[in-house]
Amino acid sequence: MSTVSHTGHAPGEHHHAHHFDSTAHEYDAAKFGIWTFLATEILMFGGLFVGYVIFHSKFPEMFHAGSTFLDWKLGALNTIVLLVSSLTMALSIYYARDNQKGKTLFNLYVTLACGGIFMCVKYIEYTHKFHMGLLPGHLFNPHGDHAEAAIEAAKHFSNLGMYFSFYFTMTGLHGSHVLAGMGLITWCIIRTHRGEFSDKYWTPLECVGLFWHLVDLIWIYLFPLLYLIG
Amino acid sequence: MSSASTTSVFMPPAVTEVAKNVDTLYGFLLIASLISCILVIGGLIYFAMKYRRQGDNDKVPYISHNTALEFLWSFIPFVIFMVAFVWGWVVYYQLRTFPVDSMEVMVNAQKWNWVFTYKNGRKSPALLTVPVNQNVKLIMTSKDVLHSFFIPAFRNKQDVVPGRYTAVWFNAEKLGSYQVFCAEYCGDNHAGMLAKIDVVTRAEFDQWLSTEPYKGLAPAQIGQKIYSTSCIACHGLAPGEKKTGPTFAGIFGKTEELEGGGTVTVDENYIRESMMLPNAKIVKGFQGVMPTQSGQLDDEEVAGVIEYLKTLK
Amino acid sequence: MASAPGVNYLNEKSGIWSWLTTLDHKRIGILYMIAVMTFFFIGGVFAMLIRYELFRSGSQIMDGPMYNRAMTFHGAIMVFMVIIPGIPAFLGNFIMPMMIGAKDVAFPRVNLMSWYCLLIGAAVAFVSLIYHGADTGWTFYTPYSISTQNGTIWMVVGAFIIGFSSILTGLNFIVTIHKLRAPGMSFWRMPLFVWALYSTALLQVLATPVLAITLLLLTMERLFGVGIFDPTLGGDPVLFQHFFWFYSHPAVYIMILPAMGVVSELIATFSQKTIFGYKAIALSSVGIAAVSFFVWGHHMFVSGQSEIAGIVFSFITMLVGVPTAIKTFNWTATLYKGSIRFDSPLLFALGFLFLFTIGGVTGIILATVGVDVHFHDTYFVVAHFHYVMVGGTLMSIMGGIYYWWPKMFGRMVDERPARISFVLIFVGFNVTFFPQFILGAMGMPRRYFDYLPEYESLNKISSVGAWTIGAGFLVGLAALIHAWKYGKISGPNPWNSKTLEWQTPSPPPHENFTTQPVVTAGPYEYR
């Protein structure tokens, strides 16, 4: 395989970078890279999970009390939304590899929309908490009409704010990843419109897909930890 | 191995039994290190000299590896490391196992001074007086940030953590005055957060413990004493002197501009508030880093400080 | 595909813009060199200020707050901006793809992006100077870093961004080494520098994300008071130290492993002899990397960590010494019956061995928990880590620069100034830092801008030494600049080395090799 001879490219065919032997070689490297990147993401989020577990074991009742102020229905809704979006993301790659541009686009748009719904629900949850003063750490200051329960709980658990610290940092970091993912999907949509993906070349789609699934994967853990068991 | 009372390794004189054990272990480590260094560095210099290039056509042997040798020079260091580890463990165990019959003293650390409180309520800033040959246990906590209680002569050190208690113990065998450092970085005057441990005879100690620290002192003199241990790090006495905090020169009665607008006239209440709730009002041009004195100073002492500040014109 | 003769990566395109947008790993390597050297000189100036202040007991030119800022900037610059990117991102970037016979790294754009991350991160860190500077020490311990009201947050965010630079470099290298080796270049035929970079990359990828989240939490802590590390809210300041050292201990091996790789190359080339125990050295790099994840608690023996944890960490730390011992002895054995040529790169390699061994054995002294209780946070620790970081890593960077300079610019460095520079640095270094071991044993704590008079004489010696080092580096810099313009033309392989990067013209063409190399033998086949 020592010499590399690529003369001319069929229209629409991807031109791989000069330091790779072939498009397949480039695809392999890209996947290796993206998986390594996912590992770093896991470790980064993982730091928060480790902190969560440590303090959960230190103050179990406090965490439980905190979790009662989250609406598990909204959490479950978001879980479903993300799971569906994961499916459509996978489908878009399936269709891209089947050279069905229309279906690819449809699935990508659905994925993007799911991301949008997820962020809207998060927005509703966040503003609700802001209104009640359910803020992280030092800012924690429950007040207002609907916050009696929170005020009551805060009397029992002087550091209830810590629960919301975890809630906001974990969901906040996750939310920023959803936003980043939505940006990447938009980029994929543009490139699909341009007809750049085919059964010969779909590397960016594959990588963005993996990233999106990881974001889903993290939510799969966040949901029970924050909303259900607390 | 080296003898127990090694002052030759540049350590300060060892004053406790454990300190001597630390020194012995250190002596062992030094010798092991020295031998390894001589082997590596000596070998290196010897080979480098002996086999320097003669010409471009030097013949070199092709030695890829030698399993027996490689095993040896992994295994021997391993054994030394294990000896060091176990020995270190034993010494650490001695350093951290608290005798039950200890005399307990509370230690409060804050930027940038140490306050020692005895069981009878006697408080002593920056000076810990203990009887010789007595087990002493210090139970320590911090008001603000991390500090670390370090007595080189006892070879002992422990961080002082806000929000919880940590402890050290010692049994000093020699009379004398020993230096205490703060060894965990704690800000501007970390280097000045010093204290002394005076090891005295039992009789002297009993006498010291029972004397009223402020006996026969006027309030302003009490205040001065407190100033010179607790406040001097941040507050100067020269007019216009700017340390971490504002100067005390002419402080009483003057009008102070505050951070975020507004002014305040310095009176008794303001001084008291500045000491108990330092962040309630922040003087313009400074930051709210002053540690609270509540719990550190009692009413008599606060009154003394106020009187003392009045005397500073 | 091959470039015309005489056209190389330096002259194929010109203009500053062609450099700032380049995707060529060699050019990015040079960009890193410029950045790292600049940061090194800034960090060095802070070191000189520190040593000036410590020349006498009492306050000289700085008061406490000033000194603490100088000390923090010195530590943070040297660690985050100099020696972590130093070898991998600079020498590694330039040399590694050539060593494995590749045309570039796997992701050239990511490579360039990581350089920009370093610059942006550094810029953000320097912004802190406007906001009263950062004064936490490079370790950012809570709760001090939460309560001190100044530019700390900028420094933290800067370090966060630089962290991504390091992650991206590591990621790039892992994929490159896995996927882009030339035909015939099996893992067991890779030069040891590549092995070292591979182990380093693993650490960069696995440890740095935890630093990122730690610094992010610290930023949250400052902005919103989230309280996870804040005792007043039930948080745990000691947990911060766990998180921090989970990264920062592996980070010290990020600093030393590539340095060891460079030394392996230098020793083999300059004794014109095959390396002794190739597999042992290669695997011990990976071994050190793996074990380094389990030892971080040795920085916390007196932090309020539990006694049991301390003992466990002490035990595992001892194990790290074994693979390091293997390397040290193998290098020494390689010299045996060699044909040793005393050019300046070898001098630095021998300097490395000399100083690193001292640094390493004092590391073992610190790892012995009963003794560390006395030594923790004294100048003994300062001396230890300068022996490994300056005596180890920096010596090896210098050696690497002199060794590969002909490859980078096609010109030789003049031997005389290079040797003078080595002697000044080597002697100055020992004069500076050996007294600090003694100061530490006597009990002088670190991060003190002022000290008791009894420590004065040794501190004076130390300061004089520091200025000698400074002079040494100035001479070295002059020699390099001179060589860049006026050095003797070197030819492709001036040192008669066997590794692949020397089997192509100097400076190399854009594609690295005129024909795709095919590897048929190991890297050190000197016979």
Add this chain to the structure above:
Amino acid sequence: MSSGSEHHVIPLKVYFNVLGALLVLTVITVAAARVDFGQMNTIIALGIASIKAFLVLSYFMHLKYDDKTFWVIFGTAIFGLLVLYFFSELDIMTRVLEINVL
């Protein structure tokens, strides 16, 4: 060095089945949280989450059909976290003098 491997195509049906399974598991985990199993609550919730994660990894991220190295990469990251957790908790659980101010 390119592997030139055939990239497996997962049939559409499998994708839909996986989504179905994931949704069912979501319902189960919510239902399980309504019932109080005491200590087991956390374990059940995390157990179900892990099954879901496994499904996503195996099928959506097609680890099942891909290079096994990716499992290694993924596993290493998880292992790193366990190390961080284990030693930090080891310290916190074995502190004797701990007296919390709260």
